[in-house]
Amino acid sequence: KEEISKGKKLLSLLRSFNLPIIACIEGVCFGGGLEIVLNADVKIAGKKALFAFPESNLNLIPGLGGTLNLSKITGKAKALEIILAGNIIDAETAFELKIIDHLVEARSGLEKGLSLAKTLTENKDIDIIKAVVEAVRNASELPYEQALERETELFCMIAKNAME
Helix, strand or coil, rough: CHHHHHHHHHHHHHHHHCCCCCEECCCCECCCHHHCCCCCCCEEEEECEEECCHHHHHCCCCCHHHHHHHHHHCCCCHHHHHHHHCEEEEHHHHHHHHCEEHHHHHHHHHHHHHHHHHHHCCCHHHHHHHHHHHHHHHHCCCHHHHHHHHHHHHHHHHHHHHHH
């Protein structure tokens, strides 16, 4: 339990930066690796990448939020199938299931990730980037009214800073 808690703390720390987290996958992404990827904001994979949660074949389950994060993305039925079957999913299927957001030619994932990072952040104030990331994440992590209230607070903070 202590080791799993350390992994969850690391993922929580990663998300706490309120910066866009872009995962680039080129090879095998199984188990804990897939759990890390599911915490990214944008997921890019080369066409030869492979994904799986093989834990059930070892009489285990994903322990770093994989069951929760996968079901949010694919829906309950598909998440159950993926996790319990423990089968390997190719990159095209992962893209169709929305496990990944961008499917690129093999060995070009990092290039796409760096280009996207530049597009998302170039010439933008760090406070704007952080506010957008927080607001977008809140949309799926908080009740609607609470996320809307926080978006308003972020807007007012940014607008006040712009006027100073």
